Amino acid sequence: MAPARNARVLFNEIPSGYPIPGKTTVYDDSQTIDIDGVPLNGGFLIKVLVLSIDPYLRGRMRDPSIKSYSIAYTIGAPLDNFGVGVVLRSESDELKVGDHVYGYYPFQEYVVYEDIAALRLARVLKNEEGLPWSVYVGVCGLPGHTVHHGWMEFAKQKEGDVVFVTTGAGPVGLQVISRAHYTFDSPRLLQDGTDVAFNYKKTIDVLMKEGPIDIMACACFIECGMISAYNNADDYAMKNLPLIFTKSLTLYDFTVMDFHHKYADQGG
Known part of the structure:
Protein backbone atom coordinates (compact mmCIF):
# COMPACT_ATOMS: atom_id res chain seq x y z
CA MET A 1 0.00 0.00 0.00
CA VAL A 137 -15.66 13.84 23.57
CA GLY A 138 -18.93 15.60 24.49
CA VAL A 139 -21.53 14.42 26.98
CA CYS A 140 -19.41 11.34 27.79
CA GLY A 141 -16.12 13.25 27.57
CA LEU A 142 -14.49 16.24 29.25
CA PRO A 143 -17.66 18.44 29.33
CA GLY A 144 -19.70 15.61 30.81
CA HIS A 145 -17.02 14.73 33.33
CA THR A 146 -16.83 18.38 34.39
CA VAL A 147 -20.55 18.46 35.11
CA HIS A 148 -20.64 15.09 36.83
CA HIS A 149 -17.63 15.62 39.08
CA GLY A 150 -18.53 19.19 40.03
CA TRP A 151 -22.16 18.37 40.73
CA MET A 152 -21.40 15.24 42.75
CA GLU A 153 -18.74 16.97 44.82
CA PHE A 154 -20.23 20.40 45.47
CA ALA A 155 -23.88 20.89 44.48
CA LYS A 156 -25.53 19.75 47.75
CA GLN A 157 -28.82 20.72 46.10
CA LYS A 158 -32.29 20.14 47.50
CA GLU A 159 -35.74 20.46 45.98
CA GLY A 160 -36.70 24.09 45.45
CA ASP A 161 -33.14 25.35 45.01
CA VAL A 162 -32.59 27.69 42.03
CA VAL A 163 -29.64 26.94 39.74
CA PHE A 164 -28.33 29.81 37.57
CA VAL A 165 -26.19 28.44 34.74
CA THR A 166 -23.65 30.48 32.76
CA THR A 167 -23.79 29.63 30.01
CA GLY A 168 -26.67 27.32 29.17
CA ALA A 169 -25.67 27.41 25.49
CA GLY A 170 -22.51 25.32 25.96
CA PRO A 171 -22.01 21.57 26.48
CA VAL A 172 -21.27 21.90 30.20
CA GLY A 173 -24.17 24.28 30.90
CA LEU A 174 -26.71 22.17 29.01
CA GLN A 175 -25.77 19.12 31.05
CA VAL A 176 -26.06 21.07 34.31
CA ILE A 177 -29.58 22.05 33.24
CA SER A 178 -30.56 18.45 32.54
CA ARG A 179 -29.07 17.32 35.85
CA ALA A 180 -30.64 20.12 37.90
CA HIS A 181 -34.16 19.75 36.44
CA TYR A 182 -36.50 16.82 36.50
CA THR A 183 -37.90 17.89 32.53
CA PHE A 184 -29.26 29.96 19.73
CA ASP A 185 -32.52 30.46 21.48
CA SER A 186 -34.55 30.23 24.60
CA PRO A 187 -37.18 27.73 23.30
CA ARG A 188 -34.42 25.16 22.73
CA LEU A 189 -33.19 25.57 26.30
CA LEU A 190 -36.73 25.25 27.60
CA GLN A 191 -37.03 21.96 25.75
CA ASP A 192 -33.82 20.81 27.41
CA GLY A 193 -35.31 21.39 30.86
CA THR A 194 -34.73 25.04 31.71
CA ASP A 195 -37.40 26.84 33.78
CA VAL A 196 -36.42 30.32 32.59
CA ALA A 197 -34.13 31.11 29.65
CA PHE A 198 -33.03 34.29 27.94
CA ASN A 199 -30.73 35.28 25.10
CA TYR A 200 -28.44 37.90 26.63
CA LYS A 201 -27.54 39.24 23.19
CA LYS A 202 -31.17 40.12 22.53
CA THR A 203 -32.38 41.13 25.98
CA ILE A 204 -29.39 42.95 27.44
CA ASP A 205 -31.46 46.15 27.73
CA VAL A 206 -33.78 44.38 30.14
CA LEU A 207 -30.86 43.35 32.28
CA MET A 208 -29.54 46.90 32.33
CA LYS A 209 -32.89 48.33 33.35
CA GLU A 210 -33.55 45.73 35.98
CA GLY A 211 -30.10 46.02 37.48
CA PRO A 212 -27.71 43.28 38.62
CA ILE A 213 -28.85 39.88 39.80
CA ASP A 214 -29.41 39.90 43.56
CA ILE A 215 -27.38 37.03 44.96
CA MET A 216 -29.18 35.26 47.76
CA ALA A 217 -27.51 34.87 51.13
CA CYS A 218 -25.69 31.56 51.60
CA ALA A 219 -25.59 30.98 47.83
CA CYS A 220 -23.17 28.41 46.44
CA PHE A 221 -20.94 28.95 43.39
CA ILE A 222 -19.31 26.07 41.52
CA GLU A 223 -16.58 27.44 39.27
CA CYS A 224 -15.13 25.18 36.56
CA GLY A 225 -13.78 27.85 34.21
CA MET A 226 -13.66 31.52 33.27
CA ILE A 227 -14.00 31.16 29.50
CA SER A 228 -14.97 34.77 28.79
CA ALA A 229 -11.59 35.89 30.15
CA TYR A 230 -9.35 33.31 28.46
CA ASN A 231 -8.47 35.58 25.54
CA ASN A 232 -8.12 38.85 27.45
CA ALA A 233 -4.73 40.52 27.47
CA ASP A 234 -5.31 41.73 31.04
CA ASP A 235 -6.73 39.82 33.98
CA TYR A 236 -10.29 40.71 34.98
CA ALA A 237 -10.45 42.12 38.49
CA MET A 238 -13.14 40.57 40.68
CA LYS A 239 -15.78 43.08 41.74
CA ASN A 240 -17.91 43.06 44.89
CA LEU A 241 -15.53 40.65 46.60
CA PRO A 242 -16.82 41.60 50.11
CA LEU A 243 -20.14 39.90 49.24
CA ILE A 244 -18.41 36.59 49.89
CA PHE A 245 -18.50 37.22 53.64
CA THR A 246 -21.39 39.70 53.94
CA LYS A 247 -23.75 37.17 52.31
CA SER A 248 -22.01 34.05 53.63
CA LEU A 249 -21.37 32.78 50.12
CA THR A 250 -19.64 29.50 49.34
CA LEU A 251 -17.25 29.30 46.38
CA TYR A 252 -15.95 26.01 45.04
CA ASP A 253 -13.44 25.82 42.22
CA PHE A 254 -11.98 22.76 40.55
CA THR A 255 -10.51 21.27 37.41
CA VAL A 256 -11.96 18.04 36.09
CA MET A 257 -8.71 16.14 36.68
CA ASP A 258 -8.95 16.82 40.42
CA PHE A 259 -11.52 14.04 40.64
CA HIS A 260 -10.63 11.86 37.65
CA HIS A 261 -9.38 8.91 39.69
CA LYS A 262 -12.28 9.10 42.14
CA TYR A 263 -14.85 8.63 39.38
CA ALA A 264 -12.76 6.51 36.97
CA ASP A 265 -15.06 3.50 37.46
CA GLN A 266 -17.98 5.67 36.31
CA GLY A 267 -16.30 6.53 33.01
CA GLY A 268 -14.66 9.70 34.38
Missing part, protein backbone atom coordinates in the same frame (compact mmCIF):
# COMPACT_ATOMS: atom_id res chain seq x y z
CA ALA A 2 1.22 3.50 -0.83
CA PRO A 3 2.08 5.76 2.10
CA ALA A 4 -0.96 7.51 3.58
CA ARG A 5 -1.23 11.15 4.55
CA ASN A 6 -0.65 11.78 8.25
CA ALA A 7 -1.84 15.38 8.58
CA ARG A 8 -1.36 17.33 11.80
CA VAL A 9 -2.51 20.56 13.45
CA LEU A 10 0.58 22.28 14.84
CA PHE A 11 0.97 24.98 17.46
CA ASN A 12 2.69 27.76 15.54
CA GLU A 13 2.90 30.82 17.81
CA ILE A 14 1.68 32.16 21.14
CA PRO A 15 -1.44 34.32 20.62
CA SER A 16 -1.92 37.69 22.31
CA GLY A 17 -5.71 37.50 22.11
CA TYR A 18 -8.01 35.10 20.31
CA PRO A 19 -6.21 32.24 18.49
CA ILE A 20 -6.15 32.71 14.72
CA PRO A 21 -6.28 29.57 12.55
CA GLY A 22 -3.43 29.64 10.06
CA LYS A 23 -1.37 31.81 12.39
CA THR A 24 -1.67 30.49 15.95
CA THR A 25 -2.20 26.99 14.60
CA VAL A 26 -1.31 25.62 11.17
CA TYR A 27 -2.47 22.58 9.23
CA ASP A 28 0.44 20.46 8.01
CA ASP A 29 -0.13 17.59 5.59
CA SER A 30 3.49 17.06 4.63
CA GLN A 31 3.97 13.88 6.66
CA THR A 32 3.07 10.38 5.46
CA ILE A 33 2.93 6.98 7.15
CA ASP A 34 3.18 3.42 5.88
CA ILE A 35 0.11 1.97 7.59
CA ASP A 36 0.98 -1.64 6.76
CA GLY A 37 4.72 -1.42 7.31
CA VAL A 38 5.46 1.12 10.06
CA PRO A 39 7.34 -0.70 12.89
CA LEU A 40 5.22 -1.22 16.00
CA ASN A 41 7.98 -2.60 18.28
CA GLY A 42 5.46 -4.49 20.36
CA GLY A 43 2.97 -1.63 20.37
CA PHE A 44 0.00 -0.65 18.24
CA LEU A 45 -1.09 1.75 15.50
CA ILE A 46 -4.16 3.94 16.04
CA LYS A 47 -6.17 5.98 13.58
CA VAL A 48 -7.57 9.04 15.38
CA LEU A 49 -11.30 9.41 14.71
CA VAL A 50 -12.48 12.38 16.81
CA LEU A 51 -10.78 14.99 18.98
CA SER A 52 -12.10 17.31 21.66
CA ILE A 53 -11.54 21.06 21.20
CA ASP A 54 -12.10 22.48 24.68
CA PRO A 55 -11.79 26.06 25.99
CA TYR A 56 -8.99 25.14 28.40
CA LEU A 57 -6.69 24.55 25.43
CA ARG A 58 -6.34 28.33 25.15
CA GLY A 59 -4.47 28.33 28.44
CA ARG A 60 -1.95 25.87 27.03
CA MET A 61 -1.07 28.31 24.23
CA ARG A 62 1.39 30.17 26.43
CA ASP A 63 5.07 30.60 27.16
CA PRO A 64 6.27 27.37 28.85
CA SER A 65 7.93 29.46 31.58
CA ILE A 66 4.45 30.39 32.85
CA LYS A 67 3.42 27.64 35.25
CA SER A 68 -0.14 26.37 35.32
CA TYR A 69 -2.17 23.23 36.04
CA SER A 70 -1.90 22.17 32.38
CA ILE A 71 1.22 21.62 30.27
CA ALA A 72 2.05 24.38 27.77
CA TYR A 73 2.04 23.47 24.10
CA THR A 74 5.36 23.28 22.28
CA ILE A 75 5.75 25.49 19.22
CA GLY A 76 6.10 23.34 16.12
CA ALA A 77 4.48 20.29 17.75
CA PRO A 78 0.89 19.05 17.33
CA LEU A 79 -1.83 20.14 19.70
CA ASP A 80 -3.12 17.32 21.90
CA ASN A 81 -6.26 16.59 23.89
CA PHE A 82 -8.87 13.93 24.56
CA GLY A 83 -10.14 11.90 21.63
CA VAL A 84 -11.19 8.50 20.33
CA GLY A 85 -9.17 6.30 18.01
CA VAL A 86 -9.43 2.81 16.52
CA VAL A 87 -6.64 0.22 16.56
CA LEU A 88 -5.56 -0.65 13.00
CA ARG A 89 -2.61 -2.95 13.84
CA SER A 90 -1.39 -4.38 17.11
CA GLU A 91 1.52 -6.42 18.47
CA SER A 92 0.35 -5.79 22.02
CA ASP A 93 -1.56 -8.07 24.38
CA GLU A 94 -3.34 -4.99 25.76
CA LEU A 95 -5.26 -4.00 22.64
CA LYS A 96 -6.56 -5.84 19.60
CA VAL A 97 -7.39 -4.67 16.09
CA GLY A 98 -10.77 -2.94 16.01
CA ASP A 99 -10.66 -1.73 19.64
CA HIS A 100 -11.88 1.85 20.05
CA VAL A 101 -9.81 3.68 22.63
CA TYR A 102 -10.49 6.91 24.52
CA GLY A 103 -7.35 8.76 25.51
CA TYR A 104 -5.06 11.75 25.09
CA TYR A 105 -4.09 12.07 21.43
CA PRO A 106 -1.99 14.43 19.35
CA PHE A 107 -3.94 16.27 16.66
CA GLN A 108 -2.84 14.02 13.81
CA GLU A 109 -4.38 11.22 11.79
CA TYR A 110 -2.26 8.23 12.86
CA VAL A 111 -0.18 7.50 15.96
CA VAL A 112 2.04 4.56 16.99
CA TYR A 113 2.30 3.77 20.71
CA GLU A 114 4.74 1.38 22.36
CA ASP A 115 2.21 0.41 25.03
CA ILE A 116 -1.12 1.57 26.42
CA ALA A 117 0.61 3.48 29.24
CA ALA A 118 2.02 5.84 26.59
CA LEU A 119 -1.56 6.74 25.64
CA ARG A 120 -2.48 8.78 28.71
CA LEU A 121 -5.80 8.13 30.48
CA ALA A 122 -6.60 5.39 27.98
CA ARG A 123 -9.62 3.13 28.24
CA VAL A 124 -11.27 0.80 25.74
CA LEU A 125 -14.81 1.84 24.85
CA LYS A 126 -17.43 -0.91 24.61
CA ASN A 127 -20.12 1.41 23.21
CA GLU A 128 -22.84 -1.22 23.50
CA GLU A 129 -25.41 1.52 22.76
CA GLY A 130 -23.91 2.20 19.33
CA LEU A 131 -23.38 5.92 20.05
CA PRO A 132 -21.50 8.17 17.62
CA TRP A 133 -17.86 8.32 18.69
CA SER A 134 -18.16 12.11 18.98
CA VAL A 135 -20.37 11.58 22.05
CA TYR A 136 -17.27 10.42 23.92
Whole structure:
Protein backbone atom coordinates (compact mmCIF):
# COMPACT_ATOMS: atom_id res chain seq x y z
CA MET A 1 0.00 0.00 0.00
CA ALA A 2 1.22 3.50 -0.83
CA PRO A 3 2.08 5.76 2.10
CA ALA A 4 -0.96 7.51 3.58
CA ARG A 5 -1.23 11.15 4.55
CA ASN A 6 -0.65 11.78 8.25
CA ALA A 7 -1.84 15.38 8.58
CA ARG A 8 -1.36 17.33 11.80
CA VAL A 9 -2.51 20.56 13.45
CA LEU A 10 0.58 22.28 14.84
CA PHE A 11 0.97 24.98 17.46
CA ASN A 12 2.69 27.76 15.54
CA GLU A 13 2.90 30.82 17.81
CA ILE A 14 1.68 32.16 21.14
CA PRO A 15 -1.44 34.32 20.62
CA SER A 16 -1.92 37.69 22.31
CA GLY A 17 -5.71 37.50 22.11
CA TYR A 18 -8.01 35.10 20.31
CA PRO A 19 -6.21 32.24 18.49
CA ILE A 20 -6.15 32.71 14.72
CA PRO A 21 -6.28 29.57 12.55
CA GLY A 22 -3.43 29.64 10.06
CA LYS A 23 -1.37 31.81 12.39
CA THR A 24 -1.67 30.49 15.95
CA THR A 25 -2.20 26.99 14.60
CA VAL A 26 -1.31 25.62 11.17
CA TYR A 27 -2.47 22.58 9.23
CA ASP A 28 0.44 20.46 8.01
CA ASP A 29 -0.13 17.59 5.59
CA SER A 30 3.49 17.06 4.63
CA GLN A 31 3.97 13.88 6.66
CA THR A 32 3.07 10.38 5.46
CA ILE A 33 2.93 6.98 7.15
CA ASP A 34 3.18 3.42 5.88
CA ILE A 35 0.11 1.97 7.59
CA ASP A 36 0.98 -1.64 6.76
CA GLY A 37 4.72 -1.42 7.31
CA VAL A 38 5.46 1.12 10.06
CA PRO A 39 7.34 -0.70 12.89
CA LEU A 40 5.22 -1.22 16.00
CA ASN A 41 7.98 -2.60 18.28
CA GLY A 42 5.46 -4.49 20.36
CA GLY A 43 2.97 -1.63 20.37
CA PHE A 44 0.00 -0.65 18.24
CA LEU A 45 -1.09 1.75 15.50
CA ILE A 46 -4.16 3.94 16.04
CA LYS A 47 -6.17 5.98 13.58
CA VAL A 48 -7.57 9.04 15.38
CA LEU A 49 -11.30 9.41 14.71
CA VAL A 50 -12.48 12.38 16.81
CA LEU A 51 -10.78 14.99 18.98
CA SER A 52 -12.10 17.31 21.66
CA ILE A 53 -11.54 21.06 21.20
CA ASP A 54 -12.10 22.48 24.68
CA PRO A 55 -11.79 26.06 25.99
CA TYR A 56 -8.99 25.14 28.40
CA LEU A 57 -6.69 24.55 25.43
CA ARG A 58 -6.34 28.33 25.15
CA GLY A 59 -4.47 28.33 28.44
CA ARG A 60 -1.95 25.87 27.03
CA MET A 61 -1.07 28.31 24.23
CA ARG A 62 1.39 30.17 26.43
CA ASP A 63 5.07 30.60 27.16
CA PRO A 64 6.27 27.37 28.85
CA SER A 65 7.93 29.46 31.58
CA ILE A 66 4.45 30.39 32.85
CA LYS A 67 3.42 27.64 35.25
CA SER A 68 -0.14 26.37 35.32
CA TYR A 69 -2.17 23.23 36.04
CA SER A 70 -1.90 22.17 32.38
CA ILE A 71 1.22 21.62 30.27
CA ALA A 72 2.05 24.38 27.77
CA TYR A 73 2.04 23.47 24.10
CA THR A 74 5.36 23.28 22.28
CA ILE A 75 5.75 25.49 19.22
CA GLY A 76 6.10 23.34 16.12
CA ALA A 77 4.48 20.29 17.75
CA PRO A 78 0.89 19.05 17.33
CA LEU A 79 -1.83 20.14 19.70
CA ASP A 80 -3.12 17.32 21.90
CA ASN A 81 -6.26 16.59 23.89
CA PHE A 82 -8.87 13.93 24.56
CA GLY A 83 -10.14 11.90 21.63
CA VAL A 84 -11.19 8.50 20.33
CA GLY A 85 -9.17 6.30 18.01
CA VAL A 86 -9.43 2.81 16.52
CA VAL A 87 -6.64 0.22 16.56
CA LEU A 88 -5.56 -0.65 13.00
CA ARG A 89 -2.61 -2.95 13.84
CA SER A 90 -1.39 -4.38 17.11
CA GLU A 91 1.52 -6.42 18.47
CA SER A 92 0.35 -5.79 22.02
CA ASP A 93 -1.56 -8.07 24.38
CA GLU A 94 -3.34 -4.99 25.76
CA LEU A 95 -5.26 -4.00 22.64
CA LYS A 96 -6.56 -5.84 19.60
CA VAL A 97 -7.39 -4.67 16.09
CA GLY A 98 -10.77 -2.94 16.01
CA ASP A 99 -10.66 -1.73 19.64
CA HIS A 100 -11.88 1.85 20.05
CA VAL A 101 -9.81 3.68 22.63
CA TYR A 102 -10.49 6.91 24.52
CA GLY A 103 -7.35 8.76 25.51
CA TYR A 104 -5.06 11.75 25.09
CA TYR A 105 -4.09 12.07 21.43
CA PRO A 106 -1.99 14.43 19.35
CA PHE A 107 -3.94 16.27 16.66
CA GLN A 108 -2.84 14.02 13.81
CA GLU A 109 -4.38 11.22 11.79
CA TYR A 110 -2.26 8.23 12.86
CA VAL A 111 -0.18 7.50 15.96
CA VAL A 112 2.04 4.56 16.99
CA TYR A 113 2.30 3.77 20.71
CA GLU A 114 4.74 1.38 22.36
CA ASP A 115 2.21 0.41 25.03
CA ILE A 116 -1.12 1.57 26.42
CA ALA A 117 0.61 3.48 29.24
CA ALA A 118 2.02 5.84 26.59
CA LEU A 119 -1.56 6.74 25.64
CA ARG A 120 -2.48 8.78 28.71
CA LEU A 121 -5.80 8.13 30.48
CA ALA A 122 -6.60 5.39 27.98
CA ARG A 123 -9.62 3.13 28.24
CA VAL A 124 -11.27 0.80 25.74
CA LEU A 125 -14.81 1.84 24.85
CA LYS A 126 -17.43 -0.91 24.61
CA ASN A 127 -20.12 1.41 23.21
CA GLU A 128 -22.84 -1.22 23.50
CA GLU A 129 -25.41 1.52 22.76
CA GLY A 130 -23.91 2.20 19.33
CA LEU A 131 -23.38 5.92 20.05
CA PRO A 132 -21.50 8.17 17.62
CA TRP A 133 -17.86 8.32 18.69
CA SER A 134 -18.16 12.11 18.98
CA VAL A 135 -20.37 11.58 22.05
CA TYR A 136 -17.27 10.42 23.92
CA VAL A 137 -15.66 13.84 23.57
CA GLY A 138 -18.93 15.60 24.49
CA VAL A 139 -21.53 14.42 26.98
CA CYS A 140 -19.41 11.34 27.79
CA GLY A 141 -16.12 13.25 27.57
CA LEU A 142 -14.49 16.24 29.25
CA PRO A 143 -17.66 18.44 29.33
CA GLY A 144 -19.70 15.61 30.81
CA HIS A 145 -17.02 14.73 33.33
CA THR A 146 -16.83 18.38 34.39
CA VAL A 147 -20.55 18.46 35.11
CA HIS A 148 -20.64 15.09 36.83
CA HIS A 149 -17.63 15.62 39.08
CA GLY A 150 -18.53 19.19 40.03
CA TRP A 151 -22.16 18.37 40.73
CA MET A 152 -21.40 15.24 42.75
CA GLU A 153 -18.74 16.97 44.82
CA PHE A 154 -20.23 20.40 45.47
CA ALA A 155 -23.88 20.89 44.48
CA LYS A 156 -25.53 19.75 47.75
CA GLN A 157 -28.82 20.72 46.10
CA LYS A 158 -32.29 20.14 47.50
CA GLU A 159 -35.74 20.46 45.98
CA GLY A 160 -36.70 24.09 45.45
CA ASP A 161 -33.14 25.35 45.01
CA VAL A 162 -32.59 27.69 42.03
CA VAL A 163 -29.64 26.94 39.74
CA PHE A 164 -28.33 29.81 37.57
CA VAL A 165 -26.19 28.44 34.74
CA THR A 166 -23.65 30.48 32.76
CA THR A 167 -23.79 29.63 30.01
CA GLY A 168 -26.67 27.32 29.17
CA ALA A 169 -25.67 27.41 25.49
CA GLY A 170 -22.51 25.32 25.96
CA PRO A 171 -22.01 21.57 26.48
CA VAL A 172 -21.27 21.90 30.20
CA GLY A 173 -24.17 24.28 30.90
CA LEU A 174 -26.71 22.17 29.01
CA GLN A 175 -25.77 19.12 31.05
CA VAL A 176 -26.06 21.07 34.31
CA ILE A 177 -29.58 22.05 33.24
CA SER A 178 -30.56 18.45 32.54
CA ARG A 179 -29.07 17.32 35.85
CA ALA A 180 -30.64 20.12 37.90
CA HIS A 181 -34.16 19.75 36.44
CA TYR A 182 -36.50 16.82 36.50
CA THR A 183 -37.90 17.89 32.53
CA PHE A 184 -29.26 29.96 19.73
CA ASP A 185 -32.52 30.46 21.48
CA SER A 186 -34.55 30.23 24.60
CA PRO A 187 -37.18 27.73 23.30
CA ARG A 188 -34.42 25.16 22.73
CA LEU A 189 -33.19 25.57 26.30
CA LEU A 190 -36.73 25.25 27.60
CA GLN A 191 -37.03 21.96 25.75
CA ASP A 192 -33.82 20.81 27.41
CA GLY A 193 -35.31 21.39 30.86
CA THR A 194 -34.73 25.04 31.71
CA ASP A 195 -37.40 26.84 33.78
CA VAL A 196 -36.42 30.32 32.59
CA ALA A 197 -34.13 31.11 29.65
CA PHE A 198 -33.03 34.29 27.94
CA ASN A 199 -30.73 35.28 25.10
CA TYR A 200 -28.44 37.90 26.63
CA LYS A 201 -27.54 39.24 23.19
CA LYS A 202 -31.17 40.12 22.53
CA THR A 203 -32.38 41.13 25.98
CA ILE A 204 -29.39 42.95 27.44
CA ASP A 205 -31.46 46.15 27.73
CA VAL A 206 -33.78 44.38 30.14
CA LEU A 207 -30.86 43.35 32.28
CA MET A 208 -29.54 46.90 32.33
CA LYS A 209 -32.89 48.33 33.35
CA GLU A 210 -33.55 45.73 35.98
CA GLY A 211 -30.10 46.02 37.48
CA PRO A 212 -27.71 43.28 38.62
CA ILE A 213 -28.85 39.88 39.80
CA ASP A 214 -29.41 39.90 43.56
CA ILE A 215 -27.38 37.03 44.96
CA MET A 216 -29.18 35.26 47.76
CA ALA A 217 -27.51 34.87 51.13
CA CYS A 218 -25.69 31.56 51.60
CA ALA A 219 -25.59 30.98 47.83
CA CYS A 220 -23.17 28.41 46.44
CA PHE A 221 -20.94 28.95 43.39
CA ILE A 222 -19.31 26.07 41.52
CA GLU A 223 -16.58 27.44 39.27
CA CYS A 224 -15.13 25.18 36.56
CA GLY A 225 -13.78 27.85 34.21
CA MET A 226 -13.66 31.52 33.27
CA ILE A 227 -14.00 31.16 29.50
CA SER A 228 -14.97 34.77 28.79
CA ALA A 229 -11.59 35.89 30.15
CA TYR A 230 -9.35 33.31 28.46
CA ASN A 231 -8.47 35.58 25.54
CA ASN A 232 -8.12 38.85 27.45
CA ALA A 233 -4.73 40.52 27.47
CA ASP A 234 -5.31 41.73 31.04
CA ASP A 235 -6.73 39.82 33.98
CA TYR A 236 -10.29 40.71 34.98
CA ALA A 237 -10.45 42.12 38.49
CA MET A 238 -13.14 40.57 40.68
CA LYS A 239 -15.78 43.08 41.74
CA ASN A 240 -17.91 43.06 44.89
CA LEU A 241 -15.53 40.65 46.60
CA PRO A 242 -16.82 41.60 50.11
CA LEU A 243 -20.14 39.90 49.24
CA ILE A 244 -18.41 36.59 49.89
CA PHE A 245 -18.50 37.22 53.64
CA THR A 246 -21.39 39.70 53.94
CA LYS A 247 -23.75 37.17 52.31
CA SER A 248 -22.01 34.05 53.63
CA LEU A 249 -21.37 32.78 50.12
CA THR A 250 -19.64 29.50 49.34
CA LEU A 251 -17.25 29.30 46.38
CA TYR A 252 -15.95 26.01 45.04
CA ASP A 253 -13.44 25.82 42.22
CA PHE A 254 -11.98 22.76 40.55
CA THR A 255 -10.51 21.27 37.41
CA VAL A 256 -11.96 18.04 36.09
CA MET A 257 -8.71 16.14 36.68
CA ASP A 258 -8.95 16.82 40.42
CA PHE A 259 -11.52 14.04 40.64
CA HIS A 260 -10.63 11.86 37.65
CA HIS A 261 -9.38 8.91 39.69
CA LYS A 262 -12.28 9.10 42.14
CA TYR A 263 -14.85 8.63 39.38
CA ALA A 264 -12.76 6.51 36.97
CA ASP A 265 -15.06 3.50 37.46
CA GLN A 266 -17.98 5.67 36.31
CA GLY A 267 -16.30 6.53 33.01
CA GLY A 268 -14.66 9.70 34.38
